[in-house]
Amino acid sequence: MxxxxxxxxxxxxxxxxxxDTDPYDPAVLADPYPWWAELRERGEIVYIxxxxxxxxxxxxxxxxxxxxxxxxxxxxxxxxxxFKLGDPWRPPSIIxxxxxxxxxxxxxxxxxxxxxxxxxxxxxxxxxxxxxxxxALLERGEVEGVSDVAEAFPVSVFPRAVGMTDVHKRHxxxxxAIVFNALGPDNAIRRAAMERAPEVAAWINAACARDxxxxxxxxxxxxxxxxxxxxxxxxxxxxxxxxxxxxxDTTVTGxxxxxxxxxxxxxxxxxxxxxxxxxxxxxxxxLRLTSPVHTFCRTADRDTEVAGHPIEEGAKVLxxxxxxxxxxxxxxxxxxxxxxxxxxxxxAFGAGIHGxxxxxxxxxxxxxxxxxxxxxxxRIEPAGDAIWRPxxxxxxxxxLPLRLIAK
Amino acid sequence: xxxxxxIHPDGxxxxxEGREGDSVMxxxxxxxxxxxxAECGGSMMCATCHCHVDPDWTDRTGAxxxxxxxxxxxxxxxxxxxxxLSCQIKLTPELDxxxxxxxxxxx
Numbered sequence: 001m002x003x004x005x006x007x008x009x010x011x012x013x014x015x016x017x018x019x020d021t022d023p024y025d026p027a028v029l030a031d032p033y034p035w036w037a038e039l040r041e042r043g044e045i046v047y048i049x050x051x052x053x054x055x056x057x058x059x060x061x062x063x064x065x066x067x068x069x070x071x072x073x074x075x076x077x078x079x080x081x082x083f084k085l086g087d088p089w090r091p092p093s094i095i096x097x098x099x100x101x102x103x104x105x106x107x108x109x110x111x112x113x114x115x116x117x118x119x120x121x122x123x124x125x126x127x128x129x130x131x132x133x134x135x136a137l138l139e140r141g142e143v144e145g146v147s148d149v150a151e152a153f154p155v156s157v158f159p160r161a162v163g164m165t166d167v168h169k170r171h172x173x174x175x176x177a178i179v180f181n182a183l184g185p186d187n188a189i190r191r192a193a194m195e196r197a198p199e200v201a202a203w204i205n206a207a208c209a210r211d212x213x214x215x216x217x218x219x220x221x222x223x224x225x226x227x228x229x230x231x232x233x234x235x236x237x238x239x240x241x242x243x244x245x246x247x248x249d250t251t252v253t254g255x256x257x258x259x260x261x262x263x264x265x266x267x268x269x270x271x272x273x274x275x276x277x278x279x280x281x282x283x284x285x286x287l288r289l290t291s292p293v294h295t296f297c298r299t300a301d302r303d304t305e306v307a308g309h310p311i312e313e314g315a316k317v318l319x320x321x322x323x324x325x326x327x328x329x330x331x332x333x334x335x336x337x338x339x340x341x342x343x344x345x346x347x348a349f350g351a352g353i354h355g356x357x358x359x360x361x362x363x364x365x366x367x368x369x370x371x372x373x374x375x376x377x378x379r380i381e382p383a384g385d386a387i388w389r390p391x392x393x394x395x396x397x398x399x400l401p402l403r404l405i406a407k
Numbered sequence: 408x409x410x411x412x413x414i415h416p417d418g419x420x421x422x423x424e425g426r427e428g429d430s431v432m433x434x435x436x437x438x439x440x441x442x443x444x445a446e447c448g449g450s451m452m453c454a455t456c457h458c459h460v461d462p463d464w465t466d467r468t469g470a471x472x473x474x475x476x477x478x479x480x481x482x483x484x485x486x487x488x489x490x491x492l493s494c495q496i497k498l499t500p501e502l503d504x505x506x507x508x509x510x511x512x513x514x
Contacts, residue, residue: 104473104474107474108473108474108477111451111452111474111477111478112474112477114452115477115478115480115481116452116453116454116455116478116481117480117481120481280446344436344445344448345436345448346448349447349448349450350450351448351449351450352449352450353450353451354450355447355448355449355450355451355452356450356452357452359447359450359452359453360452360453363446
C-alpha cells in the first residue's frame with residue numbers, strides 16, 4: 001500500500017464534501033483567514049484529496065473532535081504522519097504524542113511543574129526582565145517586533161526558568177518552528193526546516209541533560225519527579241525537551257501576534273493602558289484572533305463518525321483551531337480585536353486532556369511584558385508592513401517593524 | 408436534563424439545568440452562573456473553577472481525578488476535603504440535584 005504523507009489513504013464517505021485545496025500552500029499559511037472562512041462554509045467536515053485527509057473548522061465540531069482523545073488519538077502523531085505506520089523524524093513526545101494512561105502519568109508531572117502557583121512565582125523575575133527590555137527598546141524607538149521583542153523576551157526569561165545553564169537564542173526559537181513544521185506534509189517549508197533539524201535537535205537534546213540544568217528550575221522539578229520514581233530517568237530528559245519544543249517558539253509567536261494586534265488597533269492599546277486588569281483577557285483575545293498554533297491533526301483510532309459522517313480507522317483529521325476561533329456562529333463579530341471580549345473556550349491552547357500544559361507560563365510572560373509596556377509605551381505604531389512566516393502549524397510573523405513612542 | 412445548584416459565597420443559590428456529559432464548570436458558564444472563571448477551559452491546567460461539593464453528594468461525584476489534587480494547590484481560596492475542580496465533574500443522571508458551593512475567590 002502506498003502511503004500519503006506517512007498515512008494510509010482513505011476513501012471519503014459520499015456525504016462528505018470534497019475540496020480540492022492545499023491548506024499547507026504558503027499563501028494560505030501566510031493569510032489563512034479566507035481559507036478558514038471557506039472551510040467553515042463548505043461543511044462540518046471536508047475531504048482534501050491532495051493529502052487524503054479530512055479537515056474541520058467550525059467551532060463545535062472542531063472542539064469535539066480535537067478533545068475526543070479516546071477516538072481521535074494523539075499517539076499516532078498530531079501531524080500528517082501516522083506513527084503507527086512509520087517512525088517519525090524524532091522520538092515521539094511522551095506528553096504530546098501519547099494517549100492515556102501513559103499520558104496521564106507524564107502530564108501530571110508536567111502540570112505540577114507548570115502550575116498557576118509556579119507561574120505566579122516566576123512573575124516577578126519575568127517582570128524585571130520585561131522592564132529592562134522595554135526601557136532598552138524605547139531608547140531605540142524603531143524596533144523589529146519579531147526579533148527585538150517577541151524572540152528576545154521569552155529567550156531572556158524562559159530558559160532561565162527552566163534552569164538552563166547556557167542559552168542559544170537561534171536554536172531555541174528554531175527548534176519549536178522545526179517541530180511544528182514537521183507536522184505538515186513534505187513541502188518546501190518542511191524540507192527547509194528538516195535541513196536544519198540535525199544540528200538544532202542535537203543541541204536541544206544535549207541541553208536537556210541533568211548536568212546542564214540547575215536544580216531549582218522547572219527542569220529540576222522534572223528530574224526530581226524521576227528521583228521520586230514517578231517517571232523514569234530517561235523520561236525526564238524527554239519532558240524537558242517538551243519545554244523547549246513547545247515553550248519558546250509558541251510564546252514568541254504569541255508576543256509577536258499581540259504586538260501586531262495592538263499596533264493595528266490603537267484604540268485597544270489606549271483601553272489597555274487605561275485598565276491594566278484587561279491584560280489577561282487581552283492576551284486571550286490575541287490568542288483567539290491570531291491562533292499561534294493554527295492546526296493540529298488527530299487520527300481516528302477506529303471507525304467512527306464526525307458530525308454524522310462516517311470516518312474510517314486511520315483517517316487523519318486536520319483540526320483548524322484558528323478557524324474555530326473565528327467562527328461567527330460562536331463569536332460575535334469575530335474579525336474585531338476587542339480586549340474586553342473574554343473569549344472563554346477559544347481553542348488556541350487546544351482543549352481537553354492535551355490542552356497546552358504551559359499555558360500558565362505563557363500567560364505570565366505576556367502579563368509581565370504587557371504590564372511593563374503599558375507603564376512606559378504611549379503608542380505602538382506600524383513602521384512598515386507586517387510579514388507573516390508560513391509554518392505548517394504555527395501562525396507567526398516573520399517581520400514586524402514598529403515604532404514605540406514613550407509615555 | 409440534570410439540575411445543578413450553585414451556592415454563592417453570600418448564600419444565594421442558582422439552580423440551572425445541564426446536559427449529561429457536560430461538566431459542572433461548563434454548565435455554569437453556559438447558563439451564566441458567576442463565580443467560575445475556568446481560565447484554561449477545562450484542561451485541568453488552572454484552579455479557577457474550584458468548587459466545594461455538598462457533603463451529601465461526594466459519594467456520587469467520586470474521588471478527585473489524577474492530577475487534580477496538585478492543581479487544587481494553586482486555588483485562590485482555601486481548599487477542603489470537599490474541594491473539586493468543577494471541570495472534572497461530569498454530569499450523569501445520578502447527579503441530578505447536585506449542590507456545589509462556590510469559593511470567595513477564583514483568581
